Amino acid sequence: MENSIFEELxxxxxxxxxxxxxxxxxMYKPKDNEKTGNFYMDDDNNFYPxxxxxxxxxxxxxxxxFDFDIEELxxxxxxxxxxxxAKITNGSIEKGRIKLKEKEEVIEETQTEKIVEEPTQNxxxxxxxKKEMLEKTDAIKEKTEERIEQPRNDETIxxxxxxxxxxxxxxxxxxxxxxxxxxxxxxxxxxxxxISFDYYxxxxxxxIQKELLKNITELKYSFMEHQNKxxxxxxxxxxxxxxxxxxxxxxxxxxxxxxxxxxxLNGINNIINSDNFKTLxxxxxxxxxxxxxxxxxxxxxxxxxxxxPYELAQRTSKILSAIANDVNKQDLGSEEFVNSITNKIxxxxxxxxxxxxxxxxxDLYFEIKNSYDKxxxxxxxxxxxxxLEKIQGKSYEREINEALYEIEVTKNTIKSKINNLPEEExxxxxxxxxxxxxxxxxxxxxxxxxxxxxxxxxYTVEEPEQEYNDREELINAIKGIVSTIDLNAKAEEINQxxxxxxxxxxxxxxxxxxxxxxxxxxxxxxxxxxxxITERENQVESYRDLLKHENKEIEDLLSxxxxxxxxKFKSEIINxxxxxxxxxxxxxxxxxxxxQQEIPKKGRLKVIATKALKWMKEHKLAIVAIGLAITxxxxxxxxxxxxxxxxxxxxxxxLGWNASTLGKLHSINLGLSKSVASGAYAFEEISGAYTxxxxxxxxxxxGAGAANLVAAITGLVGLGTVGTFGASIINKIKNRNKKKxxxQQEIPTEKPIEEEVEVIEETKDKEKEKEVENEKSTPxxxxxxxxxxxxEIEKAVAQKNEEISKLTVENQNLRExxxxxxxxxLSTEELEEEQVRSL
Amino acid sequence: xxxxxxxxxxxxxxxxLLDETIxxxxxxxxxxxxxxxxxxxxxxxxxxxxxxxxEDVYMNALEESDFKQAILIDFTNNYMHMVGELMEEAx
Numbered sequence: 042m043e044n045s046i047f048e049e050l051x052x053x054x055x056x057x058x059x060x061x062x063x064x065x066x067x068m069y070k071p072k073d074n075e076k077t078g079n080f081y082m083d084d085d086n087n088f089y090p091x092x093x094x095x096x097x098x099x100x101x102x103x104x105x106x107f108d109f110d111i112e113e114l115x116x117x118x119x120x121x122x123x124x125x126x127a128k129i130t131n132g133s134i135e136k137g138r139i140k141l142k143e144k145e146e147v148i149e150e151t152q153t154e155k156i157v158e159e160p161t162q163n164x165x166x167x168x169x170x171k172k173e174m175l176e177k178t179d180a181i182k183e184k185t186e187e188r189i190e191q192p193r194n195d196e197t198i199x200x201x202x203x204x205x206x207x208x209x210x211x212x213x214x215x216x217x218x219x220x221x222x223x224x225x226x227x228x229x230x231x232x233x234x235x236i237s238f239d240y241y242x243x244x245x246x247x248x249i250q251k252e253l254l255k256n257i258t259e260l261k262y263s264f265m266e267h268q269n270k271x272x273x274x275x276x277x278x279x280x281x282x283x284x285x286x287x288x289x290x291x292x293x294x295x296x297x298x299x300x301x302x303x304x305x306l307n308g309i310n311n312i313i314n315s316d317n318f319k320t321l322x323x324x325x326x327x328x329x330x331x332x333x334x335x336x337x338x339x340x341x342x343x344x345x346x347x348x349x350p351y352e353l354a355q356r357t358s359k360i361l362s363a364i365a366n367d368v369n370k371q372d373l374g375s376e377e378f379v380n381s382i383t384n385k386i387x388x389x390x391x392x393x394x395x396x397x398x399x400x401x402x403x404d405l406y407f408e409i410k411n412s413y414d415k416x417x418x419x420x421x422x423x424x425x426x427x428x429l430e431k432i433q434g435k436s437y438e439r440e441i442n443e444a445l446y447e448i449e450v451t452k453n454t455i456k457s458k459i460n461n462l463p464e465e466e467x468x469x470x471x472x473x474x475x476x477x478x479x480x481x482x483x484x485x486x487x488x489x490x491x492x493x494x495x496x497x498x499x500y501t502v503e504e505p506e507q508e509y510n511d512r513e514e515l516i517n518a519i520k521g522i523v524s525t526i527d528l529n530a531k532a533e534e535i536n537q538x539x540x541x542x543x544x545x546x547x548x549x550x551x552x553x554x555x556x557x558x559x560x561x562x563x564x565x566x567x568x569x570x571x572x573x574i575t576e577r578e579n580q581v582e583s584y585r586d587l588l589k590h591e592n593k594e595i596e597d598l599l600s601x602x603x604x605x606x607x608x609k610f611k612s613e614i615i616n617x618x619x620x621x622x623x624x625x626x627x628x629x630x631x632x633x634x635x636x637q638q639e640i641p642k643k644g645r646l647k648v649i650a651t652k653a654l655k656w657m658k659e660h661k662l663a664i665v666a667i668g669l670a671i672t673x674x675x676x677x678x679x680x681x682x683x684x685x686x687x688x689x690x691x692x693x694x695x696l697g698w699n700a701s702t703l704g705k706l707h708s709i710n711l712g713l714s715k716s717v718a719s720g721a722y723a724f725e726e727i728s729g730a731y732t733x734x735x736x737x738x739x740x741x742x743x744g745a746g747a748a749n750l751v752a753a754i755t756g757l758v759g760l761g762t763v764g765t766f767g768a769s770i771i772n773k774i775k776n777r778n779k780k781k782x783x784x785q786q787e788i789p790t791e792k793p794i795e796e797e798v799e800v801i802e803e804t805k806d807k808e809k810e811k812e813v814e815n816e817k818s819t820p821x822x823x824x825x826x827x828x829x830x831x832x833e834i835e836k837a838v839a840q841k842n843e844e845i846s847k848l849t850v851e852n853q854n855l856r857e858x859x860x861x862x863x864x865x866x867l868s869t870e871e872l873e874e875e876q877v878r879s880l
Numbered sequence: 881x882x883x884x885x886x887x888x889x890x891x892x893x894x895x896x897l898l899d900e901t902i903x904x905x906x907x908x909x910x911x912x913x914x915x916x917x918x919x920x921x922x923x924x925x926x927x928x929x930x931x932x933x934x935e936d937v938y939m940n941a942l943e944e945s946d947f948k949q950a951i952l953i954d955f956t957n958n959y960m961h962m963v964g965e966l967m968e969e970a971x
Contacts, residue, residue, distance in 0.1 A: 669955065
């Protein structure tokens with residue numbers, strides 16, 4: 042069979058990703074059918090059936106590529122079946138085989154029984170037989186791969202023995218209800234077994250389950266795919282970059298592009314390795330583990346999961362939002378990728394909604410919840426009016442009666458909507474804990490409209506209207522409210538208390554902040570101000586102590602609610618002082634921005650005078666070269682070695698240095714790079730930095746002619762020997778260039794800097810000067826220049842050895858860090874990458 | 881404050897601002913200390929962060945840190961540009 046036939050019939054559907062093994066297999070679906078006959082193919086072009094091989098609709102597709110006997114396999118579990126994959130080799134397809142692993146007696150018996158049972162006479166019997174067969178398929182438990190069409194007709198759907206048959210809402214089994222009410226934690230809520238599904242419903246859930254797994258897989262794949270794209274781009278830029286001479290005008294741009302891609306790669310790696318992403322994998326696992334049990338007596342399907350589907354959807358949505366937020370925050374270099382992630386997240390959320398609505402979390406469920414909130418609001422209003430009646434002596438009867446009427450209407454609406462649902466839907470919705478509780482509440486609080494007084498609320502929040510101007514009173518009030526919080530109380534009671542605590546906390550902070558601002562603005566020294574800020578920060582921190590509670594859960598609740606507020610107080614401490622009038626007040630609804638990165642500083646000094654400076658560019662280059670050599674000396678900049686090599690290459694080749702000279706120069710720098718990996722770290726890095734100075738200096742030498750030699754020389758040796766060598770080389774090059782051009786500048790002398798130029802030290806080494814004079818008459822060859830530069834580099838490095846080895850001791854910490862990275866098994870490249878990342 | 885300026889700080893030290901870069905809205909300078917007597921550059925280099933408070937400008941000298949090294953990459957890049965420009969002029 043030609044491969045083209047396969048391609049004619051099938052198309053790639055999606056990729057299945059195994060993140061742990063980093064494997065991707067391709068899923069194929071028939072072009073003419075979305076639901077059945079799917080395959081998946083591994084890296085070796087082996088392909089396997091991914092659907093239920095016993096399904097009639099799958100059979101016609103699988104028979105093309107596999108030999109199997111459907112009757113032989115019909116009663117077998119997955120473990121008993123062996124699949125020899127079909128294979129595409131050289132454009133043709135080798136048929137695979139699906140067979141039993143071993144034929145056991147029990148199986149044979151079942152088979153016989155099956156054959157005997159198999160009716161083929163009439164449609165009804167056929168239908169029953171098919172149903173039985175599909176039920177047995179269920180036993181194979183290929184939950185995620187089953188794809189069964191919905192051939193059922195209404196007649197075959199049996200009445201649900203578990204559904205309630207009367208049309209009134211019944212509040213039954215209070216003892217069970219009590220238990221359920223108390224067990225309201227989000228974790229470990231299991232879908233109640235008294236929600237059952239018929240075959241049709243079960244298949245729908247399976248399809249949604251599969252769709253969700255597919256969505257999540259695609260999402261993961263998108264991340265992996267984009268990660269690879271960035272990785273490849275980064276490598277491509279690196280390949281260009283490492284061979285690019287630094288004098289190329291695109292050098293700096295390419296360097297920036299490389300850093301950008303590296304930043305992006307870190308960004309996507311961080312997302313993939315984030316806790317949010319791991320939670321997504323847990324969610325995927327939870328979806329995969331939704332199990333379906335078949336009750337043979339009732340012929341119904343019961344679906345259980347570790348977590349209630351609505352809670353699962355909420356959690357998933359939260360995690361996906363967090364991932365989307367991470368994606369939006371990062372520059373990942375592709376709007377297309379961001380859009381595709383957004384779409385995939387939307388698909389998952391939609392399918393989650395489909396899933397939980399199958400368990401009764403329909404629009405009506407949310408309507409009931411809203412109605413219940415409305416009833417509670419009205420009840421609180423009634424209590425409020427009653428309190429006012431007591432205080433003001435004024436009657437609020439009309440308002441109270443209207444509210445009671447409204448409550449009654451809302452209750453009746455809820456009841457009637459539930460009662461009008463089809464039996465199965467009604468059963469599902471009334472099995473949800475929230476709805477059970479709502480119904481219970483409604484039934485237990487029958488309040489005749491406007492005749493009897495509504496029940497007194499069991500709680501009163503302490504003096505909500507009272508204003509505290511004294512901070513001690515406020516503190517006591519907060520502590521008092523915190524101590525009375527009871528998690529078993531009604532949600533609205535707890536919320537009211539939390540709102541009151543918040544109000545008091547804001548008031549307390551306001552009093553303290555005003556006192557602080559007063560002191561701060563009168564403080565004379567920076568130290569005094571700093572001291573006040575520290576005290577104030579500690580004061581805000583102490584607000585957390587007011588929220589302590591012996592009950593851990595309550596304390597967590599309080600922390601979750603008020604920590605952001607206290608953090609906000611902290612961030613506002615300095616913003617509101619007169620010293621910072623330009624800083625606008627933060628919008629309390631706006632999320633606090635990430636604090637600016639803390640940069641260690643030595644101290645702050647005011648600028649009291651400025652003066653413009655006229656530079657001669659060459660001298661500026663020299664000074665900057667020295668500066669860069671000195672300030673990079675103790676640290677690693679991974680691009681340093683590349684820069685040195687490129688600079689040497691560029692200058693050397695343009696000056697026509699021979700291979701031997703170039704090789705020697707390179708070997709100095711390469712030696713340094715290699716040594717980084719071998720552990721002699723600080724020493725070589727320092728040497729490298731000096732060499733960098735030489736390299737960049739050398740560019741200046743070539744680029745701007747003789748006058749730039751100062752830069753070259755200062756760069757070459759970094760420190761100390763600048764003047765001596767600088768002068769000698771300048772003179773030599775000047776001589777060389779005499780015939781071609783007049784020198785552009787005099788050798789710098791000690792001129793005041795603001796007059797014209799910042800001058801590098803003049804040579805004082807008379808012997809060198811003499812040597813220069815001697816050589817004036819003989820123009821240097823390119824090789825001689827190269828040799829001199831080379832020997833000076835070596836000399837400079839050697840001279841610094843002693844100094845450097847002392848510094849290496851001081852950099853013990855740095856060494857330890859490197860050792861640690863090495864122990865973690867990082868290769869040289871990874872080590873350098875790690876350094877890029879840390880920068 | 882701009883590069884190619886000599887600044888005098890309140891402790892009476894002078895610095896020549898060799899280069900500048902802006903990162904996340906914060907301005908940094910690469911500076912060399914100028915000898916008060918000779919008026920020549922010394923080998924003392926600093927990276928300053930500029931802070932503006934009303935009319936006053938302050939310079940914060942950065943301590944050794946990863947961040948400082950990252951800024952140095954920027955200054956190194958600028959330096960390579962300067963070299964490149966000079967080359968073009970020479971040609």
